[in-house]
Amino acid sequence: MSVDLSQFIPSFLEESFEGLELMESGLLNLQPGDNETIHSIFRAAHSIKGGAGTFGFDSVTDFTHLVETLLDEMRDGRREVTNADTEILLESVDCMRLLIEAARDESDYDTEKVAQTSSRLAQTLGNEQLTSDENVSVDKVGSESATGFNIKFVPEHSLAKTGNDPLFLFSALAELGSLTIHANTNELPALMDIDAQELYLSWQLTLIGEVDEEEVKEIFEWVEDECLLELTPIDNKLPQEKTENEPTFQQENTTAPAIDETTPQIQESQIAAANPKSADEKATVSKTKAKTEVGSIRVGVDKVDSLINLVGELVITQSMLSELGNDFVMEKVERLNSGLEQLLQNTKELQESVMRIRMLPISFAFSRFPRLVHDLAVKTGKAMELVIKGEQTELDKTVMEQIGDPLVHLVRNAADHGIEASDIRVAQGKPEKGTISLDAYHQGGNIVIEINDDGAGINRESVLAKAVDKGLIDANATLTDSQVYDLLFEPGFSTAAEITDISGRGVGMDVVKRNIQALGGRIQVESTLGKGSTFKVNLPLTLAILDGQLVKVGSETYIIPLIAIVESLQIDNKLINRVSGDMVLYRLRDDNVPVLPIYQLFDLETECIEIDNALLVVVEADGQKVGLMVDDLLAQQQVVIKSLKDNYQQVAGISGATILGDGSVAMILDIPGMISMALEKAQYAQKFKNGGDSVKAEVCI
Amino acid sequence: MTKVLVVDDSNSIRDMVSFTLKSAGYQTVEAKDGREGLSKAQMDGFDLVISDVNMPNMDGISLCTELRKLAAFKFTPILMLTTESSTDMKMRGKAAGATGWLVKPFNPEKLLATIKRVVK
Numbered sequence: 091m092s093v094d095l096s097q098f099i100p101s102f103l104e105e106s107f108e109g110l111e112l113m114e115s116g117l118l119n120l121q122p123g124d125n126e127t128i129h130s131i132f133r134a135a136h137s138i139k140g141g142a143g144t145f146g147f148d149s150v151t152d153f154t155h156l157v158e159t160l161l162d163e164m165r166d167g168r169r170e171v172t173n174a175d176t177e178i179l180l181e182s183v184d185c186m187r188l189l190i191e192a193a194r195d196e197s198d199y200d201t202e203k204v205a206q207t208s209s210r211l212a213q214t215l216g217n218e219q220l221t222s223d224e225n226v227s228v229d230k231v232g233s234e235s236a237t238g239f240n241i242k243f244v245p246e247h248s249l250a251k252t253g254n255d256p257l258f259l260f261s262a263l264a265e266l267g268s269l270t271i272h273a274n275t276n277e278l279p280a281l282m283d284i285d286a287q288e289l290y291l292s293w294q295l296t297l298i299g300e301v302d303e304e305e306v307k308e309i310f311e312w313v314e315d316e317c318l319l320e321l322t323p324i325d326n327k328l329p330q331e332k333t334e335n336e337p338t339f340q341q342e343n344t345t346a347p348a349i350d351e352t353t354p355q356i357q358e359s360q361i362a363a364a365n366p367k368s369a370d371e372k373a374t375v376s377k378t379k380a381k382t383e384v385g386s387i388r389v390g391v392d393k394v395d396s397l398i399n400l401v402g403e404l405v406i407t408q409s410m411l412s413e414l415g416n417d418f419v420m421e422k423v424e425r426l427n428s429g430l431e432q433l434l435q436n437t438k439e440l441q442e443s444v445m446r447i448r449m450l451p452i453s454f455a456f457s458r459f460p461r462l463v464h465d466l467a468v469k470t471g472k473a474m475e476l477v478i479k480g481e482q483t484e485l486d487k488t489v490m491e492q493i494g495d496p497l498v499h500l501v502r503n504a505a506d507h508g509i510e511a512s513d514i515r516v517a518q519g520k521p522e523k524g525t526i527s528l529d530a531y532h533q534g535g536n537i538v539i540e541i542n543d544d545g546a547g548i549n550r551e552s553v554l555a556k557a558v559d560k561g562l563i564d565a566n567a568t569l570t571d572s573q574v575y576d577l578l579f580e581p582g583f584s585t586a587a588e589i590t591d592i593s594g595r596g597v598g599m600d601v602v603k604r605n606i607q608a609l610g611g612r613i614q615v616e617s618t619l620g621k622g623s624t625f626k627v628n629l630p631l632t633l634a635i636l637d638g639q640l641v642k643v644g645s646e647t648y649i650i651p652l653i654a655i656v657e658s659l660q661i662d663n664k665l666i667n668r669v670s671g672d673m674v675l676y677r678l679r680d681d682n683v684p685v686l687p688i689y690q691l692f693d694l695e696t697e698c699i700e701i702d703n704a705l706l707v708v709v710e711a712d713g714q715k716v717g718l719m720v721d722d723l724l725a726q727q728q729v730v731i732k733s734l735k736d737n738y739q740q741v742a743g744i745s746g747a748t749i750l751g752d753g754s755v756a757m758i759l760d761i762p763g764m765i766s767m768a769l770e771k772a773q774y775a776q777k778f779k780n781g782g783d784s785v786k787a788e789v790c791i
Numbered sequence: 792m793t794k795v796l797v798v799d800d801s802n803s804i805r806d807m808v809s810f811t812l813k814s815a816g817y818q819t820v821e822a823k824d825g826r827e828g829l830s831k832a833q834m835d836g837f838d839l840v841i842s843d844v845n846m847p848n849m850d851g852i853s854l855c856t857e858l859r860k861l862a863a864f865k866f867t868p869i870l871m872l873t874t875e876s877s878t879d880m881k882m883r884g885k886a887a888g889a890t891g892w893l894v895k896p897f898n899p900e901k902l903l904a905t906i907k908r909v910v911k
Binding site: 095098101102105129130132133136137139140141142143144151158250251252253254255258259261262265287309311312315 | 800801802803804806807810811845846847859865866867868869874885888889890891892895896897898899904907908909910911
């Protein structure tokens with residue numbers, strides 16, 4: 091049983107994936123002669139290889155060895171950095187990722203791809219390197235055992251200056267068998283001439299035991315250049331009994347020479363652990379797996395320190411308050427108030443600090459795009475470059491993980507549909523190389539990510555024609571620009587004349603929009619024909635906390651996400667427009683907004699059922715505006731979202747709940763859900779009415 | 792207690808070396824590259840230094856050269872942890888004053904066995 095290192099696998103994996111990213115971005119920016127970059131790429135590969143070897147991920151080790159060899163040649167200047175080499179290395183990075191993932195999940199991988207890449211790597215390297223490694227292990231086997239050795243050891247005078255000490259060498263030898271030592275003091279100079287830093291002794295050693303010559307040589311491995319070493323095997327002149335008695339003991343010693351008397355506790359625990367070995371191993375494997383699924387966050391020490399600091403302050407405030415409470419008299423009310431004030435401050439800061447832990451710079455999400463754009467440029471044959479701005483903008487980890495795919499789709503879209511071929515660009519007086527830019531910044535409690543291209547822009551007419559063709563809109567409909575762009579996000583819409591393998595992968599822009607909405611965000615499009623397009627993604631900073639408007643309906647308090655609110659207004663009687671049935675429209679400038687009384691939707695009792703007295707909160711989702719009729723507007727505040735699904739069950743029209751300051755529970759309204767609920771209700775009522783008519787008609791007949 | 796300075800830019804390797812040494816009763820201090828290793832060595836004495844070769848800022852060979860210039864590290868064993876088993880690398884290490892080398896992949900038993908050759 092050995093020292094169990096499996097607990098380090100997750101951190102190795104994390105480090106390896108970081109290393110791969112570093113290699114990838116390094117390779118993408120690699121200029122010939124940029125030695126620092128080659129060095130850092132080399133180091134990343136080197137670390138992966140080293141770690142993988144330790145954990146027995148042989149497929150990773152073997153493959154990475156090839157990569158490392160190629161990089162080593164580049165590093166030493168033996169090989170020029172060519173584009174072809176960079177491409178192979180990029181592919182190799184992909185393969186390494188596959189292999190490491192396979193090792194992590196104990197699953198299969200695309201062996202064909204790895205085999206292809208590794209043979210291309212081998213070709214690039216020239217085949218001679220592949221065979222040299224194998225010989226090393228072979229010649230070790232041939233070494234002979236003997237019953238012992240006479241060893242003559244004459245070190246150079248300067249031996250100690252490399253940190254070697256003969257004493258330790260001898261004690262290591264003594265572990266192999268029984269050792270007798272004779273020091274030779276002949277060369278010892280007169281006391282006057284002795285330099286305390288020099289070594290003047292030499293030794294004659296006799297080692298008895300069944301020992302391999304290799305083992306003895308290994309002990310002297312580090313000093314062999316600095317000494318005269320003569321090994322003479324001892325023939326079987328020694329009494330047989332000795333060698334017969336020893337073997338079992340010797341055998342043990344050679345397999346586990348690490349253990350000696352000074353560390354008995356280790357030996358015991360190792361032996362104890364050796365028996366339930368298989369069960370133990372299984373347990374660690376499953377533990378490791380669970381860990382990788384849970385995922386981890388790297389947090390700067392400063393963030394943790396500030397947390398500890400804040401908790402300290404909280405504890406102080408708490409003890410102060412509890413002391414106040416012990417024998418409270420009204421005179422102390424002022425101190426109580428200031429204590430509570432302090433508590434509020436502490437809690438707020440603590441909350442912010444905890445939130446900051448989940449915040450990561452968006453460069454984590456952006457890091458894959460240089461490679462993506464590089465690959466897209468190769469695939470489409472268009473010249474383009476990627477500009478990334480604001481990569482230090484911080485975003486919640488969960489949001490970051492989920493925004494990755496939609497962003498990839500948008501960037502693909504820009505490369506495929508946006509950027510034109512070079513000749514067209516030149517003809518239009520644009521730079522030959524197209525530019526796609528990614529920009530992230532904070533804007534009023536939200537994060538905005540812009541995907542911008544300087545390509546063709548969106549052709550309004552062709553979008554319209556296509557939408558009419560697909561039956562999405564009426565041929566005579568007049569639409570504003572933004573309404574036209576919204577058509578891009580309709581299910582089943584694709585503007586490319588033919589679906590290419592880049593952006594047309596069955597995942598449409600509708601899915602992009604849905605994913606963004608699921609995160610509580612929204613997407614907007616701006617475009618100028620011939621100049622380019624901008625897709626603007628608006629996201630909440632975090633999913634755990636929400637800026638909400640508290641509203642009152644009857645005795646209930648509801649929370650409307652601030653991001654959904656367009657405006658809130660006092661209802662003006664003259665602008666109310668009652669259409670057939672229960673439908674009420676409210677004229678809001680150029681729009682007619684359907685009014686949705688919350689009390690009706692949730693069957694609540696309220697005195698405020700007259701629309702004239704109510705307040706209207708106009709909200710927007712899916713490009714649809716509705717006015718929510720509420721009794722009163724209360725405060726705006728940040729609320730912590732508690733999942734309804736985890737605590738109770740999913741309820742239509744409600745996205746979650748929160749606990750208010752007075753301890754009561756308030757529901758958070760799911761605006762898109764409510765709108766579709768209202769629409770369904772209206773349609774159902776319509777159908778029911780129509781159905782009723784036709785029944786009547788039949789009866790008449 | 793025997794005190795070991797472990798220098799490696801890879802977190803996991805550093806953790807593993809440290810863990811192995813600690814489990815055998817050694818005391819360890821970690822550094823993430825040669826520069827940090829050197830400054831820790833300047834502040835404190837060590838009985839053994841184990842260092843990676845390839846590191847940013849200051850590589851293991853330079854660290855070794857620098858350490859040997861310090862009076863306190865004149866005789867301190869310095870082991871290079873390397874995947875490169877080529878004699879060329881070993882010669883460079885020796886020339887810089889390294890005591891010996893440990894070849895990766897890193898194996899805990901082997902590590903503990905080999906450092907016995909240079910420290911208690």
